[in-house]
Amino acid sequence: MPVTIRDVAQLAQVSPSTVSRTIRNSSSISKRTQDRVRKAMAQLGYEPSTTPENANDNKSISVLGIIMPPSADVAYENPFFLDVIRGITQFANMRHCLSAAITGKDDQEIIQAIRQLQKTDFSSSYIALFSRKNDQVIQYLYDEGIDYVQIGQPASNKTETVCVDNDNIQAGYDATAHLAHMGHKRIGFIGSPSDEVYSASRRRGYRMYLNEHGLPNLPELSLKIEQGDEEGLEQIKALLDRNNPNFPTAVVVSDDIYGIIVRQICAEMGLVIPTDLSLIAFNNSYFCLLTDPALTSIDVNAHQLGIEAASQALNHLENAGLMASRTLVPYQIVRRQSCCPPKPEHTGGPVSKSESVEPSDSDPFEENNHHRLNYDESK
16 A cells, blocks of 8 residues: 555654645745654655655745536536635735636546646645535545645545535525425425535535424435436426425525526426425525526625635645634525415425434534524525
């Protein structure tokens, strides 16, 4: 098994980022520590992929590598990422730092792009705009001791990862509460598969609210679909069929794009929003204003997520030894015209305990320690 940068760090009793900075001849690492690290490298026979000659960390120019989710096309169509990137580049420009977008159709293509950037003379840190379970890109950054910040709750190495996020469990809870306070009792959820941590967390908050208030929490009311998947579209149509005995009067969707999809399917099936179906989405992108009626949405402040991520990335790049931290950015419910009280004949009733399903999407950070904030729909 090949020696990794983490093996060197363990032997030298330093952090992996300290080993990485030593390889790059960083002036932020003392000579005594560098000597200890280089002795450990020699003892283990570690050969760094980046050599001091082509990776001098004392260069004056820093680069933030902005890592997009692996995708051939779908990810680039989501305005959420554009808002985050705008925040990152705004902060980078203020700090006279370059920024570079890293894209690829799959994990390996992205990892190769990171390797190429690491070989340049720039001092680099990275911001991953996603969090997924069993992610090869994040694991590569971690194993190589490369500085990075993750937008979203880390699915692995949680106590060692710098991250910027919303409280997505609470946001899912509040979105569901917004509908329940209008009188909805049969509420659905449509989101990404569970390996997407943000969607799993919002789904967990949705289930928490249903369970706490004795509302139907049935598997058939909660869909996990890939955007653009034909089978997934058929599942949505089956859920929204008026003959479905579990037809929901309201739906929470984990992203504005899912909101657009549901809006189109409703139009095809003769369902009117919000009188037949109330709909609340996430991200509050410009897509929310392109539908009729305009979508109520959770504004996750994507621009601020980008600013905070860039700030953390540069602070950790310039200051060796900073501890990993988690920054929470607040969110707001932006009320528009896609939600209203249900029709009297569709209000339904509480489900029996035997029908209730406990949450299955675990909170990646604090599954047993989550506490709710006050419900707020002031915006």
